[in-house]
Amino acid sequence: MNTIAAGPFSRTARIYFLEIRSEFLRMLRAPGAVIPLILFPLMFYAFFGVMLAHGKDGALQSLYALGGLGSFGVITPGLFGFGAGFALDRGLGWLQVKRASPMPPAAYLLAKLGMSSLFSLIITLSLFAMAAGLAHVRMEGMQWTLLAVTLVIGNIPFCAMGLAVGAWAKPQSAPAVVNLIYLPMSFMSGLWMPLQFLPAFMQKIALFLPAYHLGRLAYSTIGVQPDPALPHVLALMGFTVAFLLVAARGYRLNPPSNG
């Protein structure tokens, strides 16, 4: 229970703790909304990484699919969990109530980011289990770790992207907008099949998609077509900042609810 004479630090810590708990309970108690987000990349992996991975290139294909669908997997909680979730709170008028309260805005954003990262970790580890268990992918412990870290941190730019969509789109249409971005962006970034198989102009477009850069980083960590990491890291950081600016502007301009 809360004590009356809590110091400023423990008071702040308590806000963050309760904010995270609240977001966590919302997800836990409405699993119908999040389970498809986990199953989607797993189903894709079962198809591309396990069932279709045969013959002499089979092992490579299983590995490739792990990097690509891992990236695809962590985009999902960012765009749907964070982005569409933010739009939902905006539509309820709930965000407005919180905004009028003395809640530190960072607590709300951090709680949503925390949930998105937790989901990214669950998706990543589930994919790892499938890759190791069913597709017999073998890597160094360091590579597994590096890939997991890349993917979980790599979810952040997509949280920012989701926030930008959530701040601009009409609350009811945000999930549709997210869907419209999500699948084409994943496809055109080479997360489902190598970019070489796509027309040249599409390979150029990929440079301007954040998912492409995350995909390149993920592939590099597991030794598929290694690339210097720095340009991709900088690109992702640039996208994150840009999305946050767009989100902040949208949040200021668009009334958070229809009231």
Add this chain to the structure above:
Amino acid sequence: MSTARPVIARLEAVSKRYGAVQALDGLDLEVCRGEVLAVLGPNGAGKTTSVSLLLGLTHPDSGKVTLFDQDPSARAVRERCGTMLQVSRLPETITVREHIQLFSSYYPKPLPVEETLALTGLSAMADRRYGKLSGGQQQRLKFALSLCGDPEVMFLDEPTVALDVEARREFWDAIRSRVARGTTVLLTTHYLEEADALADRVIVVDKGHVVAAGSPAEIKSRTAGRRVRCVTHLSLEQVSRLPGVKDVSRHGAALEILATQAEPVVLALLSQDPALSDLEVSGAGLEQAFLALTREPRKEAA
């Protein structure tokens, strides 16, 4: 009367436009410490916009907004305020207690959670999820969130909208108990009865500016006080010239007359039309007073 009580919230000549809609048009408003101020007006009068400005949720196109002499969006200011917004639904899967715990944590000296639950009559359903509450219970939880921080001032935007009569009265009692502890309250409503029941002072807002201000009694006395209904051959025109008549309208065969006092009107009616029938005299509620108040400027404008 405005007393020596300090002003804690103030809108000065505030205008705000949303696209083609002029929501506020040079509105002035002051809330003094310890009072209950009701902002009364029809839908679209600018009530919600006024509250949004006072809470720093939106900014005025012109004019000045201060809360405790500061920018209302400062966190130190928000820690002294509780708010209940009109258009809001809470996350459905979170329980009453969890919602209150979270909101209480935002404030430096919140009420104990059990006390907040008891004050709002939610103790028995503390572990029920928001989505499983009735409409009235949901409204009470929103009220609980506005008072859990033990604020100095509460902003309640149409707090009893869509509640049944009994629930509304319970709500009024809960608000009164906060006021008795010295909490300042600004509430918006389009229920005139509510302003009459709760407020020390009423301002009537229409089309973004103040059309009347005063105690509920003053507002009533400034307009028609009694309602006279009868069937008569006298014309609207003739009746409107009778002493103290504020408003006349025809309802089928009958005329409805709003007047400051009923007796001189009835006397004049009977002397001019001895065949008059179906005479009825009743007290005009704030409802009629309000209609007359907001109708006048429209006549002038036409």
